[in-house]
Amino acid sequence: DVKVTQSSRYLVKRTGEKVFLECVQDMDHENMFWYRQDPGLGLRLIYFSYDVKMKEKGDIPEGYSVSREKKERFSLILESASTNQTSMYLCASIEGAYGYTFGSGTRLTVV
Amino acid sequence: GENVEQHPSTLSVQEGDSAVIKCTYSDSASNYFPWYKQELGKRPQLIIDIRSNVGEKKDQRIAVTLNKTAKHFSLHITETQPEDSAVYFCAASTTGFQKLVFGTGTRLLVSP
DSSP states (O other), rough: OOOOOEOOOOOEEOOOOOOOEEEEEEEEEEEEEEEETTTTTTEEEEEESSSSTEEEESSOOTEEEEEETTEEEEEEEEEOGGGGEEEEEEEEEEEETOOOOOOOOOOEEEO | OOOOOOOOOOOETTTTEEEEEEEESSSSSEEEEEEEEEEETOOOOOEEETTTTEEEEETTTTTEEEEETEEEEEEEEEOOGGOEEEEEEEESSSSSOOOEEEEOOOEEEOOO
């Protein structure tokens, strides 16, 4: 089974802090994604990456950046955390026609 | 870009009843339509998917139908059980099963 691991399950950060969310997959997938999940809004795509050092904006990239220096690792960066970035963050990877595999999520609270 | 609408937002049924969740999409180029189930506190998991060259697909008590002309697809769960209680998300993709656009989710509650 593909494993997608998110380093933190819960995070509490202060407004203005720089926040790093880490995601690692163990199946050499080229495509990785960051979504945020909010009640009533579903899952919204923040950024995705098709290969090392390649990144594309999703639907809500404002306030976020990403880094993919190695194929297995895709990091989401909140440059200056704000309270409206309090959310559940889900990483996913995909290869071929088998659908996404999601990580277990990071619930971020910005105070 | 693609937009996916999902209804209803909540659905309550009695055990043994059928449940139907409907989604519409806007981009006629979309060609892949998965459904995910998310139990409380867990990650979304793929339960069934359908591609645009197929009209219907079944897997035991779960089926998905696709109407390309009307740009809508539906999830059907028969003989519902309490363990079917979860949030269900539909999604659509136009780029070879990548970059999914999700619906807003349906909370299904199956009462014993």
